[in-house]
Each structure stands twice: as C-alpha cells, then as structure tokens.
Amino acid sequence: MELGQGCYRIDGIRHSSAYLLSGEGRWVVVDTGMKGHAKAILSFAQQLGLGLSGLKAILLTHRHMDHAGSVAPLLAQVPAAALYVHPADAPFVASGQVGPQQGWMAALFRIFGTFTRIPPVEESRPLQDGQILELAGWTLRVLHVPGHTAGSVAFLVTQLGALISGDAIVTRRGRAAPPPAPFTDDMDQARESLSRLTALSFEQLWPGHGDPIRSEAQKAVRALVDGFTAA
Numbered sequence: 053m054e055l056g057q058g059c060y061r062i063d064g065i066r067h068s069s070a071y072l073l074s075g076e077g078r079w080v081v082v083d084t085g086m087k088g089h090a091k092a093i094l095s096f097a098q099q100l101g102l103g104l105s106g107l108k109a110i111l112l113t114h115r116h117m118d119h120a121g122s123v124a125p126l127l128a129q130v131p132a133a134a135l136y137v138h139p140a141d142a143p144f145v146a147s148g149q150v151g152p153q154q155g156w157m158a159a160l161f162r163i164f165g166t167f168t169r170i171p172p173v174e175e176s177r178p179l180q181d182g183q184i185l186e187l188a189g190w191t192l193r194v195l196h197v198p199g200h201t202a203g204s205v206a207f208l209v210t211q212l213g214a215l216i217s218g219d220a221i222v223t224r225r226g227r228a229a230p231p232p233a234p235f236t237d238d239m240d241q242a243r244e245s246l247s248r249l250t251a252l253s254f255e256q257l258w259p260g261h262g263d264p265i266r267s268e269a270q271k272a273v274r275a276l277v278d279g280f281t282a283a
C-alpha cells in the first residue's frame with residue numbers, strides 16, 4: 053500500500069505492519085514482522101525496482117517478535133544494512149528473548165517458550181529521543197515513547213508529517229487506540245508517552261497494528277488522549 057511517494061506499508065506481512073521508505077534507489081524498513089517475513093520484504097522491494105544493496109537500514113520501533121522477527125534473515129541477505137534499536141530494547145534483540153516479559157500474557161508465552169524467541173542480532177546502533185536520522189532521502193525524528201516496552205520509539209517522517217508509532221499507538225476500525233494491555237510492560241507509562249505525542253504536528257499515523265490513518269491523525273490521537281482524562 054503506497055502511503056506517500058516512495059513510502060509504503062509492506063504487503064504480505066501478517067499480524068503486524070512494517071513500512072518501507074525509499075528514495076534514489078536506497079531504502080529503509082521500519083519493523084520486519086514476525087519470523088519468516090524476510091522474503092516478503094525483499095520481494096516487495098524488488099517489485100518496486102529496489103535492489104538488495106539499496107537497503108541501508110532496518111529501524112525497530114521495539115523489540116517484540118512481531119516487529120523484530122525477521123531482522124536476522126534480512127541482515128543475512130544484506131549484511132551492510134545497519135540495525136537501529138533503542139538501547140533499552142537492544143539487549144533483548146541481542147539475546148533473541150524478546151518477550152513480552154510482563155503481564156499475564158508473559159506467563160502464557162513462557163509455556164510456549166519458542167514463540168517469544170527470535171533469531172538474535174547482537175550488533176545494533178542506538179536510537180535516542182530527539183535524534184534526527186537522514187536515510188534514503190527522508191528525515192526521521194526519533195521519539196522515545198516507553199511503556200509498551202522500555203525501548204519503544206516512534207518516528208516522525210518530517211517531509212510527510214507521518215508518525216510511525218509502532219505499538220505505542222495502534223488503530224482499530226479507523227480510530228487510534230492504546231497498546232494492547234496484555235503485551236504492554238507499563239500501561240501508565242504507555243499512556244503518558246502517547247499523550248506526549250499529541251504535542252507533535254502530524255497528519256498521518258502509520259501504526260504497528262491496524263490500518264494507517266491517512267489524514268487528521270493528530271486529531272484522532274487527541275481524541276484518544278481526551279478519553280483517558282475523561283475516564
């Protein structure tokens with residue numbers, strides 16, 4: 053699905069969303085889906101006429117298996133690509149034990165241990181709040197939004213006014229929604245991080261789950277936050 057010139061939600065990723073931003077033959081991906089999606093990502097890029105060597109970076113919104121699951125096989129194909137993760141989530145990606153660690157869902161997942169494991173990736177570059185990344189012709193501002201995980205980040209694509217939110221904000225039936233509680237480490241902190249995002253100016257929301265909001269997304273997030281305070 054094309055979201056802006058050169059920007060896409062990657063087709064063929066199940067259970068979560070991953071995004072591709074391209075320019076001048078170079079490209080980056082934000083999140084990678086569960087295990088087994090490297091092929092889908094590479095063939096999507098190929099259909100756009102993008103070569104393997106054009107993949108410059110993989111950015112992770114957070115460590116969870118439905119976002120970090122295909123990092124290792126992608127890097128195996130394109131070792132020169134840089135992986136960016138927030139330092140609070142990086143050790144989990146390095147060990148492959150990505151969680152969730154908290155909540156009743158974590159207990160359930162421990163029973164099905166392999167489900168919460170991804171192929172580990174030891175090396176990554178750190179993401180920091182306020183950092184500006186210039187990649188494939190796009191300017192991305194990094195926003196640390198802890199709560200869903202300690203190292204959750206969102207990316208503001210400044211040229212498009214598009215907020216890539218990971219699981220810090222998801223959408224359901226066209227509306228903005230908080231991260232799912234059973235998978236969230238600290239729900240209070242997650243709500244606080246989400247509220248802070250309303251201070252930004254953005255038009256589109258590209259979430260980790262659910263359909264993108266293509267216009268007036270800031271209003272949709274504001275309505276969600278107003279709902280917290282009314283409750």
Ligand SMILES: [Zn+2]
Nearest residue numbers: 114116219235
């Ligand atoms: Zn998550």
Ligand SMILES: [Zn+2]
Nearest residue numbers: 068118219260
């Ligand atoms: Zn997710």
